[in-house]
Amino acid sequence: MGMKKSIKKCLFKISSGYTDLLYRRPYLDKEAKLRRSLEGELLHLDLVITECCSLKCRDCSNLMQYYQKPENLTSDEVINELKKLFSCLRVRELKVLGGEPFVNQKVLSDVLRFLTGDYSGYVDSINIITNGTILPSEDCLEAMISNPKTKVSFSNYGELSNRQDEFVELCKKNNIDYQVTDDSFYWLDFGRPIEYNESEEFVRRQYKNCYNRKNCNTLYRGRIYACPRQAHGIRLVLIPDSKDEFVDLFDPGYTDKDDLRRAIIGLVRRKEPVSACRYCLNCKYIHVKRGIQEKR
Numbered sequence: 001m002g003m004k005k006s007i008k009k010c011l012f013k014i015s016s017g018y019t020d021l022l023y024r025r026p027y028l029d030k031e032a033k034l035r036r037s038l039e040g041e042l043l044h045l046d047l048v049i050t051e052c053c054s055l056k057c058r059d060c061s062n063l064m065q066y067y068q069k070p071e072n073l074t075s076d077e078v079i080n081e082l083k084k085l086f087s088c089l090r091v092r093e094l095k096v097l098g099g100e101p102f103v104n105q106k107v108l109s110d111v112l113r114f115l116t117g118d119y120s121g122y123v124d125s126i127n128i129i130t131n132g133t134i135l136p137s138e139d140c141l142e143a144m145i146s147n148p149k150t151k152v153s154f155s156n157y158g159e160l161s162n163r164q165d166e167f168v169e170l171c172k173k174n175n176i177d178y179q180v181t182d183d184s185f186y187w188l189d190f191g192r193p194i195e196y197n198e199s200e201e202f203v204r205r206q207y208k209n210c211y212n213r214k215n216c217n218t219l220y221r222g223r224i225y226a227c228p229r230q231a232h233g234i235r236l237v238l239i240p241d242s243k244d245e246f247v248d249l250f251d252p253g254y255t256d257k258d259d260l261r262r263a264i265i266g267l268v269r270r271k272e273p274v275s276a277c278r279y280c281l282n283c284k285y286i287h288v289k290r291g292i293q294e295k296r
């Protein structure tokens, strides 16, 4: 283990406060200026293609563990929402995730092929976030190879990611870009999705510093949300559904594509917290061991 990793691990054990100060540095927002200046592009967007996951992590901050009957989205649903989005904006980094995206390989392959054709200019990179438990089918691997913008990010849950090594070999063999994430030995605990009655100041600071609202605006079932926790919390009816806190791409109230673009950019640059932030404790910087499994 490298010196830097050992120090980091030690710090995690001693104090979450020091670790966040030194490593996560939530108060730094290197892309803030760019985010504020871009008019026709989003820096990052998370695209949800399934609610199903091959793991059931107790502390999943996206709330996937709360789905009783998780569903796969269809290719038509996902491609239609992408077409609608691309009618007014392009995306620099599109992250494809679930749940676990390799549970829904047909849709994943269709999305990759869709982004290889006429719409290839609408994204700069496609980052598939996986827990490394499922290998791609032959067809899916072919779709990944056919789109040179594809990258695979392995979340790396140690022994739980039991197909990760084989998958990495497949990536190497087929020249698919990949990274194995292990920048954190612990997760931040966002808490259960209940209203916490924290002070207004805490909620505002939490939203202001929140990594997810800066890097993980989420496209899910035709709507763009500030973060995946808000998206799934609303879907699960655990968090209030306030119409002015997301953008419904298919809302006929948007008169034209400029109107829709302005609404999306407004959400990305939003300064006020969303209601979901009152159901979230990410700014308490409580660390939990990642990937602790619940019974199915």
Ligand code: SF4
Pocket: 206, 207, 210, 211, 212, 213, 226, 227, 228, 229, 230, 274, 276, 277, 278, 279, 280, 281, 282
């Ligand atoms: S609910 Fe608010 S504070 Fe929590 S992750 Fe989402 S945007 Fe961030």
